[in-house]
Amino acid sequence: MMRPWKGVALASPLLIILLVIFLTPVLIMLPTSFHEYVPGKGTSDAWTLSNYTRILTDGYYREIVGRTLLMGAIVTALTFVLGYPLALFMARTTPFWRATATLLVIFPLFLNLVVRSFGWITILANRGIVNNFLMDIGLIDSPIRLLFNLTGLVIGLTHIYLPFMVLMLLSAIQNIPRDVEQAAATLAAGRLRIFFTITLPLTAPGILAGSILVFVLTISALVTPRLLGGPTYKVMATLIYDEFMLKLDWPSGTSFAFILTLITLAIIWGAGRIARRWSGGTA
Template sequence: MGERIGGFGRALFAPITVLYLLFLLAPISFFLLMSVFRYSPMELYEPALTGENFARLLGEDYYRAIIFRTLKIAGLTALFSLLLGYPLAYFLARTRSIWRGVLMFLVIAPLMTGVIVRTYGWIVLLGAQGTVNTTLIWLGLVDRPVKILETELAVLIALVHILMPYMVFPLFSSLTGQDPNVEKAAATLGAGRWRTFFEVTLPLSRSGILMGSALVFTLTAGAVVTPALLGGQNVQMLGQTIYDLVLSTLNWPFASAVASILVLCQFSIIFLYFRGGRRRAG
C-alpha cells in the first residue's frame, strides 16, 4: 500500500524531476537518437537513419572484446570491493571504539581528492621503481620488477581503492540498520559466530550488498581516467572508447552507439538491483 503523495509532496519533487528531465532523460534521448544516425567525416553526423553503428559495434571482435572486458572488470571490481569492503563495513558498524568517527572519516577521505590524483598515486606505487615492486624485490619474491602498470590488475587495484567508499557506505548503513537482537537471538538458539554471520547478518545486509555492488559496477563500467592512465592501450574499456570517439575521432553516431550499450549495461544492473531489492530480505 503506497501512501498517496499530496500536492505538497509533488511540489517537493518538482525541482528534482525537472533536473532529471533536463540533464538525464534529454541527453540520453539525444544520444539514443544519434546512435542510429549516419557518420559523416565532415559533419558530426548526418540525420539519416542507419543500423550501421550497432552493426559495427556488435559485429566486430575488437568492440565485442571491449564490451566483454568492461563487464568483466566492472564485475571483478564490484566483487573485490565487496570482499574487502564487507569486513571494513562490518567492523565500522559494530565497533564501539571512540575512533569510529575518525575511521569513518578515513573511509570518506579519498573522495576529497580527485580521481586523477588518486590514479597518479597508484602510478607511483605500481611502477617499476614503485613501492610495490621495491617491496617484492626486497622480500626476495621476485628478482626483477614485475610489470603491473598497463595491466588489468593495475586498473582493478586502483578502481577497487577509488570506489571503496561507494561499497562501504551502503554496507555500513544496512549493517547498522539491522536489529542487533536478531544476532543475539541466533546465538541463544545455538548458532556460533560464523553460523550467525552466514544465516542472519549476511542475508540481512543484502540490500547493502546489492546497492554497493550496483554502484561500484556502474561507476567502473563508465570509468575513463583510471583505465586510460593505468591500463594504457592494454585495457581498453567502453568509457575511453566513447571519449576518443567524441573528442578526437569526432564520430558522434558511433560514440552514441557505444554509449547506448554502456548505459544499457548500467541500467540492467540497476534494474536487477531493484528486482533483487524487492524480494524479501529487508
C-alpha cells in the first residue's frame, strides 16, 4: 500500500520544479487573455471574452487556424509517406548501411534552423535553383511561386521534421519480431501481404507517436513559417508572434497562444484514446 506513495514522494521534488518552471508562467499570463487591449494605452482593466470568441466569429482568424491545421496534416502525411520506406530500409539493411543512413537522416539536425530555412529560400525563390532549372529545360516560361504560400511551408517543414518521423518509425520497426514475418513467409504469404497484414499493423504505435510529434511541432513552428511564409502568409505561431512583438497586443497574443495550446492538448488526448482503443482491440 505504501509503494505508490513512496513513488510520489520520490518524484515530488521534480514535479514541484516542473510546475514552478512551466505551469506558473502560464497561470500568470492567463488573466491577461481576458482583458482588452486599447491602442495607445495598453491593457485595460475591463474583463472580456472577445479575445477568445474572435477566433470563432472572425473569418480571418478562422482561416489562419484552418491553414495551420491543414499545414500540420499535410506535413505529417508527407513525412510518413517519405519516412516509412526509409525507416524500413534502415531496419532491414546491413549494419554499415544502417549507420550510414542514420547519419544522413540526423545530419540536418546538426544545422541551425535558420540556415536550413534560408537554404530553402535559395532553392524555392522565383530566381532560385528550381525555377531556373525548369525554365532552362523549357518546362515553364515564368517562375512558379513556391515561396510565401502553403507550398513553400510544406516543403521546408517536411524536410525539417522528416528525421523525427524516421527515428520514431525505425524504433517501431526494429521491435517487430522477425520470426512473425518469417512464419508468414513459410505459409506462402507474399511480401506485400506480409507488409500490410503484419509489419504495418505492428508499427501502428510508432506511426501514431511519430505523427503526433510531427503534427505538434509543425503547428507550433515559428522560424520556418516566418521565413518561408513571409509577413503576409500567417499561421498560428506567426500570428501570436506579431500580436506580442509588433502590435504589443498581449491579451490577444495570450488568448491565441492558449487556443493553440488547447488544440495541441486535444490532439494528444485524442491520439491517446485512439492508441488505447487500438491496444485494447489487439490485446
